[in-house]
Amino acid sequence: MKFSKFGQKFTQPTGISQLMDDLGDALKSDQPVNMLGGGNPAKIDAVNELFLETYKALGVDNDSDVPNSSAIISMANYSNPQGDAGFIDALVGFFNRHYDWNLTADNIALTNGSQNAFFYLFNLFGGAFTDEQNESVDKSILLPLTPEYIGYSDVHVEGQHFTAVLPHIDEVTHAGEAGFFKYRVDFDALENLPALKEGRIGAICCSRPTNPTGNVLTDEEMAHLSEIAARYDIPLIIDNAYGMPFPNIIYSDVTLNWDDNTILCFSLSKIGLPGMRTGIIVADAKVIEAVSAMNAVVNLAPTRFGAAIATPLVENDRIKQLSDNGIKPFYQQQAKTAVTLLKKELGDYPLVIHKPEGAIFLWLWFKDLPITTLELYERLKEKGTLIVPSEYFFPGVDISDYQHAHECIRMSIAADEQTLTDGIRVIGEVVRELYDKAQSK
Structure with missing residues (x-):
């Protein structure tokens, strides 16, 4: 069966398809996975309660239990x-x-x-x-x-x-x-x-x-x-x-x-x-x-x-x-927690963090990383921790000679505190080992 050029373009491997496939596989896995790679928002109790309340209110009139037409x-x-x-x-x-x-x-x-x-x-x-x-x-x-x-x-x-x-x-x-x-x-x-x-x-x-x-x-x-x-x-x-x-x-x-x-x-x-x-x-x-x-x-x-x-x-x-008083403060605290954990794990190593100004991620730069972050991604995945390597985030740029594009990862901070702690611990272990081996050569 042959596809058109349109079909070939959208069926070839892409960064976004790999990301979504890995997230789906992790959700189906019977092994624990530290989900620090996706863009799924956090499960915030106050947020979910409001949506559930609103959803329930859709089904009935305000003054009765009659279905709301x-x-x-x-x-x-x-x-x-x-x-x-x-x-x-x-x-x-x-x-x-x-x-x-x-x-x-x-x-x-x-x-x-x-x-x-x-x-x-x-x-x-x-x-x-x-x-x-x-x-x-x-x-x-x-x-x-x-x-x-x-x-x-x-x-x-x-x-x-x-x-x-x-x-x-x-x-x-x-x-x-x-x-x-x-x-x-x-x-x-x-x-x-x-x-x-x-x-x-x-x-x-x-x-x-x-x-x-x-x-x-x-x-x-x-x-x-x-x-x-x-x-x-x-x-x-x-x-x-x-x-x-x-x-x-x-x-x-x-x-x-x-x-x-x-x-x-x-x-x-x-x-x-x-x-x-x-x-x-x-x-x-x-x-x-x-x-x-x-x-x-x-x-x-x-x-x-x-x-x-x-x-x-x-x-x-x-x-x-909800956004001003619930969602924003939650992620601001998550970012603070993640930065503290990262500095504890990698404070003596060449890690630099993009200043946390918003969104639900931290962007980590491992200066002079001995391997590419595509390789780091695979090593972390083997240890049950998902991140996203930086190589996928430079559309329109030839990154073959741009070293910085091979030294960063995107890490979600939307996970619960235990997953965040476990995931950052694994990142720390793998990255420290990489730098230590390179230093000993």
């Missing part, structure tokens, strides 16, 4: 391709209430998760175009700061259309301690990219906070990116899967802005509903029309179950309260 209608019928109208209206009210963006329902579309959203957006703005002279030109998506999200890498229908910029790496302190670094956008390199100057960039995209590193681009960096996008008449796409206003896993003081040239992407996954597969796009009406049309072809309509649960939480602002 509106909830049944929501889940037993298709929405239009733009998504559940009630949830969209609730989101319009929420964003206008908190940010004064003057949105209408024409500015929001729903997708089956944010991965689905980026499949649409990257193929809308990257790939083959026709210029003013009716000649074909290939445009790519510009990633202004790598490393970036593993799931971006393989979503293009044809080829891999990314242009990426490597970061400035600054040594910084965190909570008064040394042993940390931070990535910053190299704007000199970015603005001098031939692809940008020659009109071969279709959009700029960044995640905030960044998956995998937990880096949060500053307001000044975001304003500069917005100005560049406007100057070249291309959209700025911002992935807020871990960011403001929900789940708001950001520890620095930053703002969230939107205008007609900005596309904001949100998700219900990291507030604790990854199985609901509900993504949210806020954009100019023309972009929303395009996404809705793609929804109709690919999905008929987005799922409505996540919308049904989230609508009342958005209407009464409990989703924001």
Whole structure:
């Protein structure tokens, strides 16, 4: 049986497919596995209790035990391709209430998760175009700061259309301690990219906070990116899967802005509903029309179950309260715990940690690691501990001669404290042995 080029592209091994396969295998394993590799959010009691309470309330009227027909209608019928109208209206009210963006329902579309959203957006703005002279030109998506999200890498229908910029790496302190670094956008390199100057960039995209590193681009960096996008008449796409206003896993003081040239992407996954597969796009009406049309072809309509649960939480602002007072403090404490454990295990070894500024990961840099982190990943997996190696997080970059891209790992901090402790102990044992053997030669 032969597949088309499209089929061959999406059936070849990829970083994201390996990650999801390993996570699935670990869940089925009869042996204990320290799950520090995935993007699944933590099981937070207060979060789960609120979702269960909301779910139960969907089934009955407020004043009786009579089945709630509106909830049944929501889940037993298709929405239009733009998504559940009630949830969209609730989101319009929420964003206008908190940010004064003057949105209408024409500015929001729903997708089956944010991965689905980026499949649409990257193929809308990257790939083959026709210029003013009716000649074909290939445009790519510009990633202004790598490393970036593993799931971006393989979503293009044809080829891999990314242009990426490597970061400035600054040594910084965190909570008064040394042993940390931070990535910053190299704007000199970015603005001098031939692809940008020659009109071969279709959009700029960044995640905030960044998956995998937990880096949060500053307001000044975001304003500069917005100005560049406007100057070249291309959209700025911002992935807020871990960011403001929900789940708001950001520890620095930053703002969230939107205008007609900005596309904001949100998700219900990291507030604790990854199985609901509900993504949210806020954009100019023309972009929303395009996404809705793609929804109709690919999905008929987005799922409505996540919308049904989230609508009342958005209407009464409990989703924001939950994020600010429950989710963000939980991960901030998890990061503190993980840093303490890592320094205990590897404090005398060449480990540098990206400053924890948000998201649900720590990004660990093992300077001059004797093996690649792809090899380290395999050794840790043999010992029942899953992480993600850094090599997968540099779409659009030739990393063959970029040593830094082979020396880092992404480690989830969403696990329970015992799993976090056990996993970091295994990481410590394996990494210490590697450095000690190299030192003894």
